[in-house]
Amino acid sequence: MRLSRYFLPVLRDTPKEAEIVSHQLMLRAGMIKQSAAGIYSWLPLGVRVLDKIAAIVREEQNRAGAVEVLMPTIQSADLWRESGRYEAYGKEMLRIVDRHDRDMLFGPTAEEVITAIFRDCVRSYKDLPKNLYNIQWKFRDEIRPRFGVMRGREFLMKDAYSFDLTADAARQAYQRMFVAYLRTFARMGLKSIPMKADTGPIGGDLSHEFIILAETGESQVFCHKDLIEGAVPAADTNFDGDLSGIFADWTSKYAATEDMHDAAKFEADVPKDSRVSARGIEVGHIFYFGTKYSEPMGARVQGPDGQLVTTHMGSYGVGVSRLSAAIIEANHDANGIVWPVPVAPFEVGLVNLKAGDAETDKAANDLYAKLQAAGIEVLYDDTDERAGGKFATMDLIGLPYQLIVGPKGVKVGEAEVKDRRSGARDTLSMDAALARVIDGVTSQRVLV
RNA sequence: CGGAGCGUAGCGCAGCCUGGUAGCGCACUUGCUUCGGGAGCAAGGGGUCGGAGGUUCGAAUCCUCUCGCUCCGACCA
Numbered sequence: 001m002r003l004s005r006y007f008l009p010v011l012r013d014t015p016k017e018a019e020i021v022s023h024q025l026m027l028r029a030g031m032i033k034q035s036a037a038g039i040y041s042w043l044p045l046g047v048r049v050l051d052k053i054a055a056i057v058r059e060e061q062n063r064a065g066a067v068e069v070l071m072p073t074i075q076s077a078d079l080w081r082e083s084g085r086y087e088a089y090g091k092e093m094l095r096i097v098d099r100h101d102r103d104m105l106f107g108p109t110a111e112e113v114i115t116a117i118f119r120d121c122v123r124s125y126k127d128l129p130k131n132l133y134n135i136q137w138k139f140r141d142e143i144r145p146r147f148g149v150m151r152g153r154e155f156l157m158k159d160a161y162s163f164d165l166t167a168d169a170a171r172q173a174y175q176r177m178f179v180a181y182l183r184t185f186a187r188m189g190l191k192s193i194p195m196k197a198d199t200g201p202i203g204g205d206l207s208h209e210f211i212i213l214a215e216t217g218e219s220q221v222f223c224h225k226d227l228i229e230g231a232v233p234a235a236d237t238n239f240d241g242d243l244s245g246i247f248a249d250w251t252s253k254y255a256a257t258e259d260m261h262d263a264a265k266f267e268a269d270v271p272k273d274s275r276v277s278a279r280g281i282e283v284g285h286i287f288y289f290g291t292k293y294s295e296p297m298g299a300r301v302q303g304p305d306g307q308l309v310t311t312h313m314g315s316y317g318v319g320v321s322r323l324s325a326a327i328i329e330a331n332h333d334a335n336g337i338v339w340p341v342p343v344a345p346f347e348v349g350l351v352n353l354k355a356g357d358a359e360t361d362k363a364a365n366d367l368y369a370k371l372q373a374a375g376i377e378v379l380y381d382d383t384d385e386r387a388g389g390k391f392a393t394m395d396l397i398g399l400p401y402q403l404i405v406g407p408k409g410v411k412v413g414e415a416e417v418k419d420r421r422s423g424a425r426d427t428l429s430m431d432a433a434l435a436r437v438i439d440g441v442t443s444q445r446v447l448v
Numbered sequence: 449c450g451g452a453g454c455g456u457a458g459c460g461c462a463g464c465c466u467g468g469u470a471g472c473g474c475a476c477u478u479g480c481u482u483c484g485g486g487a488g489c490a491a492g493g494g495g496u497c498g499g500a501g502g503u504u505c506g507a508a509u510c511c512u513c514u515c516g517c518u519c520c521g522a523c524c525a
Contacts, residue, residue, distance in 0.1 A: 009458085011458085011459055011460095011475090012459070012460090012474060012475070012486070013459050013460045013461095013473095013474070013475095014459090014460080015459065015460085016454085016459095016460075016461095016518080017454095017517065017518055017519095018518095019518080019519075027459095028459095034517090036516090036517090037516085037517065037518090090523095091449095092523080092524075108525095109525085138525080140524070140525080142523075142524065143449070143522080143523060143524090144449095144519095144520095144521090144522090144523080146518085146519085151524075151525095155525065156525095157525055158525095159525085209525095218524090282524090282525065283525080284525080285525060317525050318525075319525040320525090321525090322525060353483090353484060354483075354484090385486095386482090386483065386484095386485095386486075386487070387483070387484045387485065387486095388483095388484085388485045388486045388487080389485090389486050390484095390485085390486090391484085391485045391486080392485070392486045393486085395485090404484080406484055407483095407484090408484070409484090416484085
């Protein structure tokens with residue numbers, strides 16, 4: 001993409017309403033634009049990041065055996081009356097009345113919709129297990145939205161729903177998502193830690209929040225430090241097999257958020273020098289809730305003996321739009337964002353330091369064509385801005401590699417490669433610079 | 449919803465106390481000079497001062513109401 005044709009409204013100053021660094025940088029880098037409290041437009045750079053994150057989520061959901069659907073944003077209140085949640089949900093639910101005076105709502109979640117789909121379409125235990133997910137915009141009318149897209153009212157969420165014949169089978173479904181989540185976040189360059197979460201009225205040990213550590217995290221978390229560097233399950237993990245070993249590895253050590261924290265147990269179970277107390281951002285939440293919706297909504301299948309069995313359900317959320325901010329919280333420096341390759345809006349920033357100079361243009365155009373031919377996603381700064389501004393913008397938007405071409409280098413057949421994360425700059429021959437960038441990108445596209 | 453604060457040009461701000469018809473920096477346009485880490489000079493464009501009432505000869509400024517946004521708290525992917 002040529003920057004001259006792109007839409008990248010970067011800001012030099014930090015808008016005063018932005019409190020945390022990810023919000024500041026997303027505004028400054030031209031990723032988002034606020035439309036109303038907690039509601040944002042996504043500008044081109046932001047859309048690309050959102051798409052990258054969603055693609056990774058999608059791949060890992062598919063790998064784990066979940067199947068994608070797409071459910072509506074606007075739901076009928078009648079469904080929610082069936083589950084009993086229409087009255088229970090409170091003011092967080094945005095209620096809408098259509099022209100026929102029917103009660104509608106902007107979905108804050110989709111248990112009711114998916115349960116209705118399931119009960120209407122599935123009759124036999126032979127069709128189980130099933131796990132259906134969608135990546136869709138949700139709306140929760142938070143009392144106080146804040147921190148940009150981290151706590152917006154409108155947000156993009158992946159939500160999956162599993163249906164099983166028995167509680168034991170549901171446990172396996174839970175573990176499949178558990179493993180998928182470990183992989184999902186690791187692929188984005190994040191170290192996520194599953195932490196015991198409140199299971200509500202169901203009880204048991206089947207609810208975890210996936211937390212990434214960040215100073216600006218909303219909740220205080222406590223865990224064993226080994227979990228920070230825990231082994232991420234491999235890509236060839238057999239999701240049809242027994243995952244209880246992996247699950248046990250990750251859940252045997254202490255990890256809890258503030259509201260589930262047991263200080264006495266923490267001190268008893270974790271050696272003093274292994275105790276981690278930090279701030280965390282919740283990027284995923286999974287839980288098993290049994291027959292909470294399937295019972296009132298009649299999601300039953302016939303078992304082998306011909307008897308109707310109420311299905312056991314679980315649901316599994318990933319905050320896709322929140323992740324874009326969370327990744328920035330974990331990957332930035334004084335100059336701007338530092339994207340991990342797998343979620344970077346572009347993989348390389350090609351900088352023409354003297355647009356309009358025939359020789360420099362020729363060299364830069366050539367590199368641009370070669371990068372594209374190599375399948376690299378490149379943002380080509382072909383504008384006639386001054387060098388300093390170009391460097392500042394590139395650092396701000398945080399593309400993993402900068403390939404810098406100027407008249408001095410062109411004269412001797414050289415270009416400069418800058419690694420955004422390390423800051424290291426190397427002057428190489430054109431071909432070597434090109435190879436360095438291509439190798440760097442391709443080797444980091446898949447982290448686990 | 450309770451507490452606090454802020455709305456003046458795209459962004460950051462001054463002016464308000466002590467009313468007199470709007471200003472600074474960046475950004476933007478044009479020209480010249482610069483040109484490898486946010487250049488210099490010159491000339492420009494852009495704002496019904498969030499909105500509505502009121503006081504006054506006169507309101508960005510004073511009063512009342514209202515809307516929006518932000519921060520702290522309770523709530524949450």
